[in-house]
Amino acid sequence: MILELDCGNSFIKWRVIHAADAAITAGGIVDSDQALVAAIGALPALHLVGGRMVSVRSEEETTALCALLQQAFAIDVKVAQPVQEMAGVRNGYDDFQRLGMDRWLGALGAFHLAKAACLVIDFGTAAKADFVAADGEHLGGYICPGMPLMRSQLRTHTRRIRYDDASAERALSSLAPGRSTVEAVERGCVLMLQGFARTQIEQAKALWGDDFTIFLTGGDAPLVHEAVPQARIVPDLVFVGLAMACPLS
Numbered sequence: 001m002i003l004e005l006d007c008g009n010s011f012i013k014w015r016v017i018h019a020a021d022a023a024i025t026a027g028g029i030v031d032s033d034q035a036l037v038a039a040i041g042a043l044p045a046l047h048l049v050g051g052r053m054v055s056v057r058s059e060e061e062t063t064a065l066c067a068l069l070q071q072a073f074a075i076d077v078k079v080a081q082p083v084q085e086m087a088g089v090r091n092g093y094d095d096f097q098r099l100g101m102d103r104w105l106g107a108l109g110a111f112h113l114a115k116a117a118c119l120v121i122d123f124g125t126a127a128k129a130d131f132v133a134a135d136g137e138h139l140g141g142y143i144c145p146g147m148p149l150m151r152s153q154l155r156t157h158t159r160r161i162r163y164d165d166a167s168a169e170r171a172l173s174s175l176a177p178g179r180s181t182v183e184a185v186e187r188g189c190v191l192m193l194q195g196f197a198r199t200q201i202e203q204a205k206a207l208w209g210d211d212f213t214i215f216l217t218g219g220d221a222p223l224v225h226e227a228v229p230q231a232r233i234v235p236d237l238v239f240v241g242l243a244m245a246c247p248l249s
């Protein structure tokens with residue numbers, strides 16, 4: 001069994017796969033290193049032989065997590081590293097090392113699945129879009145605040161925007177103009193995300209006509225899907241790229 005980890009800015013997504021056929025045997029989302037060790041440690045019949053990780057956290061945090069996993073489960077965890085080119089995709093940043101590894105692996109995974117021009121839109125803590133042309137050239141992309149950051153900025157910098165998580169969830173049963181603060185904020189932020197997605201698709205159309213595949217990923221992708229029904233939701237797109245960047249055998 002192999003442990004796979006996607007360490008985002010707010011959450012760690014993890015899963016355990018079989019080495020032989022990549023079948024997923026367990027997985028989850030946690031918000032701390034300790035919760036990760038506890039969740040994995042609680043699995044019955046665990047036989048980890050290795051691990052691979054993508055991290056957008058600092059070098060120190062990433063190294064500390066690898067050490068913790070070595071200590072807890074006696075495994076070496078490979079960390080995906082930036083490269084100029086892989087699997088037919090060429091990194092489009094002026095300095096390839098600066099491109100977020102989650103974005104790079106998402107682009108690799110998408111190009112592998114589409115084998116054609118693709119637009120990857122990832123709605124996590126940050127919202128990001130990346131463009132890969134049909135010849136594998138990564139053209140670059142965009143980064144904006146995602147849903148959690150937009151929400152918390154509004155809460156932090158206004159005095160009268162306050163509401164709890166349960167009412168936030170209820171507010172998203174519709175996107176009609178809000179008749180309460182929670183509805184106005186939650187729906188407004190979702191419309192921002194949808195507008196972001198639509199604008200990226202317009203750009204892709206200008207570049208490639210109708211000849212491209214749209215991938216949606218990240219925890220908040222479902223909030224946007226109704227606005228772009230032609231997109232494929234691939235929640236594990238970063239893991240597809242991770243397997244390509246860190247083959248274990």
Ligand SMILES: Nc1ncnc2c1ncn2[C@@H]1O[C@H](COP(=O)(O)OP(=O)(O)OP(=O)(O)O)[C@@H](O)[C@H]1O
Nearest residue numbers: 008009010011029123124125126147148218219220
């Ligand atoms: N089971 C879940 N646990 C945590 N967050 C979830 C879950 N399902 C959906 N979400 C939503 O996903 C969002 C976080 O997305 P994601 O986990 O992709 O972020 P991240 O990887 O930490 O961020 P980034 O990729 O920008 O660094 C949150 O806004 C949250 O509302």
Ligand SMILES: CC(C)(CO)[C@@H](O)C(=O)NCCC(=O)O
Nearest residue numbers: 056098099100101102103126143
């Ligand atoms: C944009 C985030 C924070 C999204 O997780 C991550 O991809 C990152 O830290 N990127 C580095 C900056 C960049 O991609 O230009």
Ligand SMILES: [K+]
Nearest residue numbers: 007008102124
């Ligand atoms: K992420």
